[in-house]
Amino acid sequence: xxxxxxxxxxxxxxxxWEVAMPWIDRRVExxxxxxxxxxxxxxxxxxxxxxxxxxxxRELLKSCVNEEEWGMYRDLGFLRVWGGQSRPQxxxxxxxxxxxxLVYPHKPIVAYLPQTGQLLNEYCVEFPDEARPYGTPRLPDxxxxxxxWMALKGDERRLISEANLHLPGRxxxxxxxxxxxxxxxxxxRERLARASREASERSSRRAETxxx
Amino acid sequence: MKFLRMRPGYGEQLIAEGDPAIAEDxxxxxxxxxRQLDGGMWAAIPTSAPDxxxxxxxxHAFEDIPQDTSRVIFFPRAAGGAR
Numbered sequence: 001x002x003x004x005x006x007x008x009x010x011x012x013x014x015x016x017w018e019v020a021m022p023w024i025d026r027r028v029e030x031x032x033x034x035x036x037x038x039x040x041x042x043x044x045x046x047x048x049x050x051x052x053x054x055x056x057x058r059e060l061l062k063s064c065v066n067e068e069e070w071g072m073y074r075d076l077g078f079l080r081v082w083g084g085q086s087r088p089q090x091x092x093x094x095x096x097x098x099x100x101x102l103v104y105p106h107k108p109i110v111a112y113l114p115q116t117g118q119l120l121n122e123y124c125v126e127f128p129d130e131a132r133p134y135g136t137p138r139l140p141d142x143x144x145x146x147x148x149w150m151a152l153k154g155d156e157r158r159l160i161s162e163a164n165l166h167l168p169g170r171x172x173x174x175x176x177x178x179x180x181x182x183x184x185x186x187x188x189r190e191r192l193a194r195a196s197r198e199a200s201e202r203s204s205r206r207a208e209t210x211x212x
Numbered sequence: 213m214k215f216l217r218m219r220p221g222y223g224e225q226l227i228a229e230g231d232p233a234i235a236e237d238x239x240x241x242x243x244x245x246x247r248q249l250d251g252g253m254w255a256a257i258p259t260s261a262p263d264x265x266x267x268x269x270x271x272h273a274f275e276d277i278p279q280d281t282s283r284v285i286f287f288p289r290a291a292g293g294a295r
Binding site: 043046049050052053054055056057059060063064065066067069108124125126127128129130131132133134136137138139140143146147149150151153154155158159162163164 | 216219221254264266267268287288289291
Protein backbone atom coordinates (compact mmCIF):
# COMPACT_ATOMS: atom_id res chain seq x y z
CA UNK A 1 0.00 0.00 0.00
CA UNK A 2 2.75 2.45 1.03
CA UNK A 3 4.81 1.54 -2.02
CA UNK A 4 1.84 2.18 -4.33
CA UNK A 5 1.19 5.52 -2.66
CA UNK A 6 4.85 6.55 -3.03
CA UNK A 7 4.87 5.50 -6.68
CA UNK A 8 1.69 7.48 -7.35
CA UNK A 9 3.14 10.54 -5.62
CA UNK A 10 6.32 10.28 -7.68
CA UNK A 11 4.32 9.99 -10.92
CA UNK A 12 2.12 12.96 -9.96
CA UNK A 13 5.18 15.06 -9.10
CA UNK A 14 6.87 14.11 -12.37
CA UNK A 15 3.77 15.06 -14.34
CA UNK A 16 3.45 18.38 -12.49
CA TRP A 17 7.12 19.06 -13.17
CA GLU A 18 6.59 18.41 -16.88
CA VAL A 19 3.59 20.75 -16.99
CA ALA A 20 5.17 23.49 -14.89
CA MET A 21 8.60 23.56 -16.54
CA PRO A 22 7.64 25.58 -19.68
CA TRP A 23 5.78 28.09 -17.49
CA ILE A 24 8.76 28.43 -15.13
CA ASP A 25 11.10 28.81 -18.13
CA ARG A 26 8.95 31.60 -19.55
CA ARG A 27 8.87 33.42 -16.20
CA VAL A 28 12.64 33.15 -15.78
CA GLU A 29 13.17 34.33 -19.37
CA UNK A 30 10.83 37.30 -18.91
CA UNK A 31 12.53 38.26 -15.66
CA UNK A 32 15.96 38.05 -17.31
CA UNK A 33 14.78 40.19 -20.26
CA UNK A 34 13.35 42.77 -17.84
CA UNK A 35 16.62 42.89 -15.91
CA UNK A 36 18.61 43.31 -19.15
CA UNK A 37 16.34 46.10 -20.33
CA UNK A 38 16.72 47.87 -17.00
CA UNK A 39 20.50 47.44 -17.11
CA UNK A 40 20.59 48.87 -20.64
CA UNK A 41 18.77 51.94 -19.37
CA UNK A 42 15.63 51.34 -21.44
CA UNK A 43 12.45 52.88 -20.10
CA UNK A 44 9.85 50.40 -18.83
CA UNK A 45 6.66 49.86 -20.82
CA UNK A 46 4.29 52.76 -20.22
CA UNK A 47 0.76 52.32 -21.63
CA UNK A 48 0.08 56.06 -21.35
CA UNK A 49 3.15 56.89 -23.42
CA UNK A 50 2.18 54.30 -26.05
CA UNK A 51 -1.36 55.73 -26.20
CA UNK A 52 -0.04 59.26 -26.71
CA UNK A 53 2.37 58.00 -29.38
CA UNK A 54 -0.49 56.27 -31.18
CA UNK A 55 -2.60 59.43 -30.97
CA UNK A 56 0.20 61.48 -32.56
CA UNK A 57 0.68 58.80 -35.22
CA ARG A 58 -3.05 58.86 -36.05
CA GLU A 59 -2.94 62.63 -36.51
CA LEU A 60 0.03 62.31 -38.84
CA LEU A 61 -1.67 59.57 -40.86
CA LYS A 62 -4.85 61.63 -41.09
CA SER A 63 -2.88 64.58 -42.44
CA CYS A 64 -1.25 62.48 -45.17
CA VAL A 65 -4.04 60.31 -46.61
CA ASN A 66 -7.27 61.55 -48.18
CA GLU A 67 -10.63 61.73 -46.45
CA GLU A 68 -11.83 58.39 -47.84
CA GLU A 69 -8.68 56.55 -46.78
CA TRP A 70 -8.78 58.11 -43.33
CA GLY A 71 -12.40 57.09 -42.91
CA MET A 72 -11.54 53.57 -44.04
CA TYR A 73 -8.76 53.25 -41.47
CA ARG A 74 -10.81 54.85 -38.70
CA ASP A 75 -13.86 52.66 -39.33
CA LEU A 76 -12.32 49.40 -40.51
CA GLY A 77 -8.79 49.38 -39.09
CA PHE A 78 -6.95 48.93 -42.39
CA LEU A 79 -6.23 50.76 -45.64
CA ARG A 80 -6.67 49.66 -49.23
CA VAL A 81 -3.93 50.82 -51.57
CA TRP A 82 -4.30 50.30 -55.31
CA GLY A 83 -1.38 48.49 -56.90
CA GLY A 84 0.83 49.70 -59.71
CA GLN A 85 0.50 53.40 -58.99
CA SER A 86 4.18 54.18 -58.60
CA ARG A 87 5.14 53.17 -62.12
CA PRO A 88 8.23 54.97 -63.44
CA GLN A 89 6.14 56.28 -66.35
CA UNK A 90 3.98 58.04 -63.80
CA UNK A 91 0.75 56.26 -64.68
CA UNK A 92 -1.42 57.53 -61.85
CA UNK A 93 -4.87 56.85 -63.21
CA UNK A 94 -6.83 54.02 -61.68
CA UNK A 95 -8.01 52.68 -65.03
CA UNK A 96 -6.74 49.18 -65.47
CA UNK A 97 -5.70 48.70 -61.85
CA UNK A 98 -5.87 44.98 -61.52
CA UNK A 99 -4.65 44.38 -58.00
CA UNK A 100 -4.70 46.10 -54.66
CA UNK A 101 -3.24 45.74 -51.19
CA LEU A 102 -4.76 45.64 -47.75
CA VAL A 103 -2.49 47.39 -45.27
CA TYR A 104 -2.88 46.37 -41.63
CA PRO A 105 -0.87 47.65 -38.67
CA HIS A 106 1.99 45.31 -37.83
CA LYS A 107 0.72 42.57 -40.10
CA PRO A 108 1.79 41.52 -43.58
CA ILE A 109 0.49 43.47 -46.57
CA VAL A 110 -2.09 41.33 -48.37
CA ALA A 111 -2.31 41.58 -52.17
CA TYR A 112 -5.62 40.65 -53.81
CA LEU A 113 -7.70 41.02 -56.96
CA PRO A 114 -10.48 43.59 -56.38
CA GLN A 115 -12.63 42.16 -59.20
CA THR A 116 -12.86 38.68 -57.75
CA GLY A 117 -11.64 39.04 -54.16
CA GLN A 118 -9.00 36.40 -54.81
CA LEU A 119 -6.05 36.66 -52.43
CA LEU A 120 -2.66 36.67 -54.14
CA ASN A 121 0.17 36.96 -51.62
CA GLU A 122 1.26 38.13 -48.22
CA TYR A 123 4.21 40.51 -48.12
CA CYS A 124 5.79 40.39 -44.68
CA VAL A 125 7.54 43.67 -44.04
CA GLU A 126 8.51 45.63 -40.93
CA PHE A 127 10.03 49.01 -40.21
CA PRO A 128 12.19 48.29 -37.17
CA ASP A 129 13.83 51.28 -35.52
CA GLU A 130 17.03 49.77 -34.16
CA ALA A 131 17.65 52.89 -32.06
CA ARG A 132 14.91 51.43 -29.77
CA PRO A 133 14.34 54.68 -27.85
CA TYR A 134 11.98 52.92 -25.42
CA GLY A 135 13.36 49.42 -25.67
CA THR A 136 11.23 48.36 -28.63
CA PRO A 137 11.85 48.72 -32.37
CA ARG A 138 8.08 48.77 -33.12
CA LEU A 139 6.53 51.97 -34.45
CA PRO A 140 3.05 52.93 -33.23
CA ASP A 141 0.31 51.15 -35.23
CA UNK A 142 -0.70 54.16 -37.32
CA UNK A 143 2.94 55.01 -38.09
CA UNK A 144 3.44 51.46 -39.34
CA UNK A 145 0.40 51.84 -41.63
CA UNK A 146 1.61 55.25 -42.84
CA UNK A 147 5.11 53.91 -43.54
CA UNK A 148 3.60 51.10 -45.64
CA TRP A 149 1.25 53.52 -47.40
CA MET A 150 4.07 55.96 -48.27
CA ALA A 151 6.41 53.19 -49.39
CA LEU A 152 3.70 51.59 -51.59
CA LYS A 153 2.71 54.92 -53.08
CA GLY A 154 6.26 56.16 -53.50
CA ASP A 155 8.18 53.08 -54.52
CA GLU A 156 6.03 49.96 -54.58
CA ARG A 157 8.65 47.83 -56.29
CA ARG A 158 11.32 48.62 -53.71
CA LEU A 159 9.03 47.84 -50.79
CA ILE A 160 7.86 44.58 -52.31
CA SER A 161 11.44 43.55 -53.07
CA GLU A 162 12.36 44.08 -49.39
CA ALA A 163 9.42 42.03 -48.14
CA ASN A 164 9.29 38.29 -47.56
CA LEU A 165 6.74 36.76 -49.88
CA HIS A 166 4.33 34.13 -48.62
CA LEU A 167 1.15 32.50 -49.80
CA PRO A 168 -2.08 33.90 -48.31
CA GLY A 169 -2.95 32.57 -44.89
CA ARG A 170 0.57 32.31 -43.55
CA UNK A 171 0.13 35.06 -40.93
CA UNK A 172 -3.19 36.70 -41.68
CA UNK A 173 -6.19 34.40 -41.50
CA UNK A 174 -7.70 34.22 -45.00
CA UNK A 175 -11.22 34.12 -43.51
CA UNK A 176 -10.49 37.39 -41.73
CA UNK A 177 -9.25 38.96 -44.97
CA UNK A 178 -12.36 37.80 -46.85
CA UNK A 179 -14.48 39.23 -44.06
CA UNK A 180 -12.55 42.50 -44.27
CA UNK A 181 -13.10 42.68 -48.03
CA UNK A 182 -16.81 42.15 -47.45
CA UNK A 183 -16.80 44.90 -44.76
CA UNK A 184 -14.91 47.19 -47.15
CA UNK A 185 -17.50 46.63 -49.89
CA UNK A 186 -20.36 47.39 -47.50
CA UNK A 187 -18.54 50.46 -46.14
CA UNK A 188 -18.04 51.81 -49.67
CA ARG A 189 -21.68 51.25 -50.61
CA GLU A 190 -22.87 53.05 -47.47
CA ARG A 191 -20.46 55.89 -48.13
CA LEU A 192 -21.70 56.28 -51.71
CA ALA A 193 -25.33 56.18 -50.59
CA ARG A 194 -24.65 58.83 -47.95
CA ALA A 195 -22.84 61.05 -50.47
CA SER A 196 -25.67 60.82 -53.03
CA ARG A 197 -28.28 61.49 -50.29
CA GLU A 198 -26.38 64.60 -49.19
CA ALA A 199 -26.01 65.76 -52.80
CA SER A 200 -29.75 65.44 -53.46
CA GLU A 201 -30.55 67.27 -50.18
CA ARG A 202 -28.21 70.07 -51.19
CA SER A 203 -29.76 70.38 -54.64
CA SER A 204 -33.30 70.39 -53.21
CA ARG A 205 -32.30 73.11 -50.71
CA ARG A 206 -30.84 75.15 -53.56
CA ALA A 207 -34.05 74.71 -55.54
CA GLU A 208 -36.14 75.86 -52.53
CA THR A 209 -33.92 78.92 -52.06
CA UNK A 210 -34.27 79.78 -55.76
CA UNK A 211 -38.10 79.42 -55.55
CA UNK A 212 -38.30 81.50 -52.37
CA MET B 213 10.37 72.98 -44.29
CA LYS B 214 10.03 70.51 -41.43
CA PHE B 215 11.78 67.18 -41.01
CA LEU B 216 9.71 64.71 -39.01
CA ARG B 217 10.88 61.33 -37.84
CA MET B 218 8.72 58.42 -36.74
CA ARG B 219 9.84 56.97 -33.42
CA PRO B 220 8.70 53.95 -31.41
CA GLY B 221 6.91 55.04 -28.24
CA TYR B 222 6.71 58.62 -29.44
CA GLY B 223 4.99 59.08 -32.79
CA GLU B 224 6.56 61.66 -35.03
CA GLN B 225 9.25 63.97 -33.74
CA LEU B 226 10.40 67.26 -35.24
CA ILE B 227 14.11 66.81 -35.90
CA ALA B 228 14.87 69.89 -38.02
CA GLU B 229 13.12 72.92 -39.37
CA GLY B 230 14.27 75.69 -41.64
CA ASP B 231 13.86 77.69 -44.81
CA PRO B 232 15.88 76.13 -47.62
CA ALA B 233 16.06 79.56 -49.27
CA ILE B 234 18.35 80.68 -46.44
CA ALA B 235 21.85 79.29 -46.94
CA GLU B 236 22.46 78.59 -43.27
CA ASP B 237 19.17 76.71 -42.87
CA UNK B 238 19.72 74.81 -46.08
CA UNK B 239 23.12 73.60 -44.91
CA UNK B 240 21.61 72.39 -41.64
CA UNK B 241 18.77 70.62 -43.46
CA UNK B 242 21.17 68.97 -45.92
CA UNK B 243 23.31 67.67 -43.07
CA UNK B 244 20.30 66.36 -41.16
CA UNK B 245 18.91 64.73 -44.31
CA UNK B 246 22.21 62.92 -44.90
CA ARG B 247 22.46 61.91 -41.25
CA GLN B 248 19.02 60.34 -41.34
CA LEU B 249 19.64 58.44 -44.58
CA ASP B 250 23.06 57.29 -43.38
CA GLY B 251 21.35 56.10 -40.20
CA GLY B 252 19.16 53.75 -42.25
CA MET B 253 16.05 55.90 -42.64
CA TRP B 254 13.87 56.26 -45.69
CA ALA B 255 12.50 59.69 -46.55
CA ALA B 256 9.09 60.41 -48.06
CA ILE B 257 7.13 63.49 -49.00
CA PRO B 258 3.34 63.33 -48.76
CA THR B 259 1.76 65.23 -51.65
CA SER B 260 -1.73 66.33 -52.68
CA ALA B 261 -2.98 66.22 -56.27
CA PRO B 262 -5.39 68.96 -57.44
CA ASP B 263 -8.19 66.35 -57.65
CA UNK B 264 -7.79 65.61 -53.93
CA UNK B 265 -5.84 62.41 -54.35
CA UNK B 266 -3.02 61.95 -51.85
CA UNK B 267 0.27 60.48 -52.91
CA UNK B 268 3.78 60.10 -51.53
CA UNK B 269 7.19 60.40 -53.10
CA UNK B 270 10.30 58.69 -51.82
CA UNK B 271 13.35 60.94 -51.92
CA HIS B 272 16.93 59.78 -51.98
CA ALA B 273 18.77 63.11 -52.08
CA PHE B 274 18.10 66.54 -50.65
CA GLU B 275 18.15 68.00 -54.17
CA ASP B 276 15.13 65.82 -55.05
CA ILE B 277 12.91 67.63 -52.54
CA PRO B 278 10.62 70.09 -54.35
CA GLN B 279 10.98 73.73 -53.30
CA ASP B 280 7.42 74.04 -51.97
CA THR B 281 7.59 70.96 -49.73
CA SER B 282 6.45 71.70 -46.20
CA ARG B 283 7.48 68.43 -44.55
CA VAL B 284 9.64 65.41 -45.10
CA ILE B 285 8.88 62.28 -43.11
CA PHE B 286 11.67 59.90 -42.16
CA PHE B 287 10.91 56.35 -41.16
CA PRO B 288 13.01 53.20 -40.60
CA ARG B 289 13.82 51.35 -43.80
CA ALA B 290 11.77 48.29 -44.61
CA ALA B 291 13.01 44.85 -43.68
CA GLY B 292 11.50 41.48 -44.47
CA GLY B 293 9.21 40.33 -41.68
CA ALA B 294 8.50 36.91 -40.18
CA ARG B 295 10.00 34.07 -42.27
